Amino acid sequence: MSWTLDVDRGRQTWRYTEDKDHKPTDVDVHLLNLKAPGTTCPKGCNMTPAKSPQEAITKAFQYFSAVQTEDGHWAGDYGGPMFLLPGLVITCYVTGYSLPEAHCREIIRYMLNRQNPKDGGWGLHIEAHSDIFGTALQYVSLRILGLPAAHPGVTRARDFLRANGGAVGIPSWGKFWLAVLNVYSWDGLNPIPIEFWLVPYAFPICPGRWWCHCRMVYLPMSYLYARRTTAAETPLIRELRQELYVTDYSTINWPAQKNSINKLDMYAPHSTLLKGINAALGVYEGVHSKWLRDKAIDFTFDHIRYEDEQTKYIDIGPVNKTLNMLCVWDREGQSPNFFKHADRLQDYLWLANDGMKMQGYNGSQLWDTAFTIQAFVETGIAGQFPDTMRLANHYLDISQVPDNSPNMNHYFRHISKGAWPFSTVDHGWPISDCTAEGVKAALSLRSLPFHIAPISIDRVAEGINVILSLQNKDGGWASYENKRGPNWLEKFNPSEVFQNIMIDYSYVECSAACIQAMCAFRSQAPNHPRIKEVNGSIERGVRFIKSIQRDNGSWLGSWGICFTYGTWFGVEGLVAAGEPLTSPHIVKACKFLLSKQRDDGGWGESFMSNVTKEYVHNDQSQIVNTGWALLTLMAAKYPQREPIERGIKFLISRQYPNGDFPQESIIGVFNFNCMISYSNYKNIFPLWALARYCNIYLQKANL
Structure with a gap:
């Protein structure tokens, strides 16, 4: 085990490095709360562990804002596949x-x-x-x-x-x-x-x-x-x-x-x-x-x-x-x-x-930045970091796709003007949930208490236009395009190592993200000419999400691991659309998640869940799975505070003294069988869960 000094564009941060096969233990967690011998703290770094959710939020915000790149995005490791x-x-x-x-x-x-x-x-x-x-x-x-x-x-x-x-x-x-x-x-x-x-x-x-x-x-x-x-x-x-x-x-x-x-x-x-x-x-x-x-x-x-x-x-x-x-x-x-x-x-x-x-793409820049913006805004302390938020807004601004590709029909391309891509504007391929998270991030920035030159409602509406155009006949949303072919095309899958590659299917993650984006849009632009169309789209999307919920209350995730991820999106989508919190769909989802909480207060799901399509426990709790589960329970206003507090304690216990969090098991997936890294998730979702906890409980936690 060792502490190393990372230098990125002149910013210095201390990062703990583990052997590639090392599994952290309780002893390691204790050691992480101690400053490494012989090192000097970077200026302004408090190398003592957080003692409360509020302090953990501040540390996490300070750390992650310090590693923001010059154009406003957060760079991360998007590797994992070995082919x-x-x-x-x-x-x-x-x-x-x-x-x-x-x-x-x-x-x-x-x-x-x-x-x-x-x-x-x-x-x-x-x-x-x-x-x-x-x-x-x-x-x-x-x-x-x-x-x-x-x-x-x-x-x-x-x-x-x-x-x-x-x-x-x-x-x-x-x-x-x-x-x-x-x-x-x-x-x-x-x-x-x-x-x-x-x-x-x-x-x-x-x-x-x-x-x-x-x-x-x-x-x-x-x-x-x-x-x-x-x-x-x-x-x-x-x-x-x-x-x-x-x-x-x-x-x-x-x-x-x-x-x-x-x-x-x-x-x-x-x-x-x-x-x-x-x-x-x-x-x-x-x-x-x-x-x-x-x-x-x-x-x-x-x-x-x-x-x-x-x-x-x-x-x-x-x-x-x-x-x-x-x-x-x-x-x-x-x-x-x-x-x-x-x-x-x-x-x-x-x-x-x-x-x-x-990497599995030319990066996940927009995707990670849109999530980070929403997490930062929900902390309530984003106003203390105006430069960070202005930079993040800048990246959101320059990443929106400005025009459709020429001669789209001949080259089988969908409209892209107003969409947000997964990575960069140069890449340019429009994606439903990336557009949705871009819309949500753009709208959330408008709530900040300082001037930030937000993306205009007209440009946000262009993103909404893309979202509306991508809704499938079943009411759901696929990833890049509408579902264009019949299900039987999957019988032509020649790959042997991947599933569901032949056509673009409707997914709970894409569908819920699009629903949330449209709900946020109608709340800020209630008189927009397309609001009636937006309302109808939301209703159809809600029906789709309900229709694919499993009997045990979960949703199968296709882009993250796995049921924890899918269930987070499913519940967030329903809640945003106004589904009553007493709805059996929401109650069953919470019951499912609580049945998977571990003795240490966390949640930990294995990538084998995606492979087998049945829930498989990881060897230990994972901070990202825990963040998703907590966000879900709090979105649903789950009435019992005790399991949520146990999860919050787990997250705080895993935070490094400098505000960073450990890199744990691989957390992303595509085509069910191939896993992929999202290294920024460890900094986004624990922070987001801590922020929501403080907001709901009025920052009166006594941990």
Whole structure:
């Protein structure tokens, strides 16, 4: 254990650092309340633990405002998935683009730090069990980055692979990357039919009806599959061909591997329908029309170029970012557009104490900032930090998307003017709940007792317009777009490792956030011309949220862990819409949460809840889960104070003397099976819960 001095843009803060596998104990918590020997407190730092909720709030506010960036957002670690960096490393190797040496060293350090100590493998994400997907991709990456086959970490990974049948059973995305690297035959992949992109939108299978992340990954994948884009054979590639498999590379029956998926990796098996279609497409590959394929190649590259230009070469996510870069190289070589791609690789890289990782987006800047603003405003002391709040308002202001993308229908894009993205305005993709949290944050800033040049109601109304446009027929809201395709499209899911990737579904989190935003808007703009439309939308949204509540009172979370997260949104949405606090929906939700409270007063839920879709306890209570649970109970005005006070005591006990909170288990998720980090959550949600506690109980807590 050690204290280290972090310096960020001239600001100095003390941060406690734990070993990557260390589990904090009661003794550690006690040690955290003591100043580290031989250190000097930064100016103004009170290195004694908080003794009350009010003091804990002040400390937390002071700490988090001190690490705000110059443009007003809060930067954070949004890593976790282990299949992202290998795509970058392979793309750079194939295209001949050299990463800086320092980057290579830190990437190696990250991969080795995240190697599972028990078996030498890697999993889908940093807390997952080892599998072939994670291990094979980290293995080839480490070898590309210069580690020899005899390196102890590489040797242990190779032993794991060979003990589990080698890389032949890697899932389809892994087969794809290894084929690009020329260490897996394209004959071992099920077809990725590029001609699908020529199907008219009127047909349900048109890719324009798929979830945007799915289509923006399979768009460049289909281009590269059609082109059979492959690395030139090198001595390293010849070595990898022998290292990755348990039999000689030249003897492997590649067509027999198309549906070979190791049991360690399988989460979403292929449907019978997909198996039949893959077989038919396999026949088609042998007789396809060159004219039609060339037309599809041109069509898809046009869409790839559009995506690049509309996102300023960031692209919607890290997978299609590196794939698009590879497509540009295949089409143009190391052209100016290729280097536009290369320049924005930096947007995805994050250097942390465990090394350099590739984030699951180009950051979570807007998302974290919008939550932070709302938490800060609810503390009641935001007026003491005018510079912090003005900066936060500035970031909110510059992040709202100013215009729609051109020629939206042709490129399957939804309106975006007035929306807020997840990260930055350059990225630009509109998202329902990010827009909702942006609206809520913008409106909450208008309540501050000092001049802040708030975002105008007219601009907030543009965000409301996006929200209204995104409501689905079932009354709920999906993520980026409306639900465009039928549920049976999920039977086409080819990924094996993810669920619910084919279409954009209605989610409790997105729906509740949109309801809250519209309720806040109508309270501040009751005479707006669209209020009647807003009211009807809220009513339909409430019905949807009620319809998907589980019998035990919970809601399944799809973007956080898990039932604690979903239930927080569900209750907040209903309460904002005016649902009576005696409603059985709210009463059952509170009963569910209270049944999960632990002896120490906290809540702790495992990421396995998302995987199994049943509540699974974490090994210990988690401050973020506890924050969500407490916010839910207090939003519902739960009448018994005792369980809430126990939770508040737990949060205070976990706070560091400098106002920071510990980084605990991974807390985010996508597609049910892959977890992702939100490092700012540990500073946002405990503070928010403490603030609400003081507001409700008039700051008369006696802890």
